[in-house]
């Protein structure tokens with residue numbers, strides 16, 4: 400049921416504060432602000448390498464998680480889209496955790512990759528939204544997201560819930576590996592618990608984003624730029640826009656612009672820049688200035704501090720709450736989802752059932 404919403408996608412975007420809170424509640428022990436994972440019969444502290452495999456939006460959640468696993472737990476991470484992973488003869492070392500991320504738990508390429516890793520003796524971790532799915536049944540470590548049924552073909556709430564689970568897992572692994580002490584774990588948990596309120600604050604900018612949709616709707620091409628954990632968010636923003644508005648969009652690591660894509664820039668190409676204030680901000684902004692110097696029209700998504708610093712001269716700006724870097728990828732998912740949604744509405748495309756796409760891709 401859509402309730403008061405025009406589309407399932409819109410409803411699912413607005414459910415995020417609630418479902419992220421629900422998901423976190425099942426991974427966090429409130430009495431002592433510790434991460435609690437389901438009981439498993441293997442020792443996570445022995446994990447030497449993580450191999451992440453997924454498709455589409457779930458793959459982008461995995462890209463964000465790679466930063467967390469490597470930063471917090473210092474465990475090396477390989478990541479690949481499932482359709483490539485299976486055909487490149489991956490080297491899977493003993494003692495590895497293979498982690499599969501999927502909303503449906505039925506994506507054929509991801510499932511085939513899972514079975515391959517199982518045969519190779521990897522421990523199988525699964526982050527999945529459908530607890531009765533094939534992937535859930537085949538997991539050694541089952542980490543459900545509690546997003547509830549996702550109907551819109553464009554994935555939204557499943558993504559932010561995946562990020563919540565993956566952040567909790569990264570912190571837990573770091574503790575088990577002796578890389579994080581109790582106080583640090585509690586601090587990570589505290590920041591994670593701030594996510595639902597921050598998502599709500601991000602949703603408050605819905606009207607502002609709706610009112611700028613007409614700036615993007617006429618474009619033929621749109622670029623998204625981000626750095627660090629915001630690079631996967633740029634890829635996710637571009638995917639959302641392509642899927643539901645049929646505008647050609649690409650995400651780039653902002654530092655890569657000068658290695659080619661900047662040749663595309665002229666005043667007809669809007670460039671969406673994701674840049675929360677923080678250690679990576681100045682670098683991203685300098686890449687943004689290079690784009691602007693070539694006539695590029697910038698939409699800057701940042702917090703008040705970032706917008707005060709670099710917002711001048713932009714085509715438009717989108718203000719986000721100032722949040723801890725850990726939860727920024729969850730919070731910055733909201734404006735890219737809303738932007739794609741409102742642009743699609745402005746173009747009159749079928750938001751929930753975009754052409755040529757299925758909710759669950761069960762063919763390889």
Ligand code: M6R
Pocket residue numbers: 454455456457500501502503504505506509552553554555638639642758759760
């Ligand atoms: O069910 P899964 O998470 O395995 O699906 C993976 C992709 O097919 C999915 O994320 C797809 O890219 C979405 N339509 C993105 O919005």
